[in-house]
Amino acid sequence: VFITRKLPLEFIQEIKRAADVEMWEEEEVPCPRELLLKKAAKADGLLTMLSDKVDQELLHSAPQLKVIANLAVGFDNIDIDHCTEKGITVCNTPDVLTDTTADLTFALMMAAARRIVESAQYVKEGKWKSWGPYLLAGTDLHHKTVGIVGMGKIGRTFAKRTTGFDMKILYHNRSRNREAEEELGAEYCEFHDLLKRSDFVVCLAPLTNETKELFNREAFQQMKREAVFVNASRGAVVVEEALLLALEEGWIAGAGLDVFEREPIGGDHPLLRLPNVVALPHIGSASRETRTEMIQLCSRNLSAVLSGKKPETPVQ
């Protein structure tokens, strides 16, 4: 098994029951593509990250490959159809990261609404000289309307958080989520209706052909001028140029972004110039507890498949 990032050895012991393990050892630098291709050529299993493209080129050069465990719930970095054709099992890490990602999404919404990052920076830079009635005044969350695009497990868990703030919940999803409707009073909406009615538009949908570039110029134009857009799913659901224009032209009030079209972004990314943007480095599932559970789940999945057993969380 080849592991494409340095992971704590104590959490990957399970794989060693079934296979020899090799790991990319550098902390800061991702495993180069050439090396991944070389390692994949001799591997029975891979433990991959979102930034590793598992495409036809890689799959063609990996004749022994039986299983790929992706350290994420999303698997848009992997050509699933091709894996299925080749009989390769792909596993992801659902459930273990649901609460942590919902927590971060809520924090991001709160940070953007109440200008928490800007305010913290203001104090740290020694700019706080006097009190003013509207000094760094943000916008309230409570009693406002949140529109959730993507009502899967993370969407529903995030929605539950918003009930503590007495928010009205709208949602759009490819299918109705009756549990969210019954349990949380969430109201199903057409996409454009949701955009028009929401004070906070929160995207938690996976990246698919249907969601790619869903948030385009037209979408941002339909949102309220006071609306805050939050994205904790995938950057590619947004046309970033359109988002930039929407923020610059005041079509919407602000944005909280954990994900970007091309990651990592540099400090010169145009969205970072705007004070009403809170930007995070894709840390939705990044709590120590959850990352450990994700690594252990990947290890168990790899070990199971390589020992001829059923994995816990296969994608196909």
Ligand code: 8YV
């Ligand atoms: C990843 C994520 O775990 O699970 C996902 O789909 O986006 C994150 O939780 C992280 O990017 C590491 O691959």
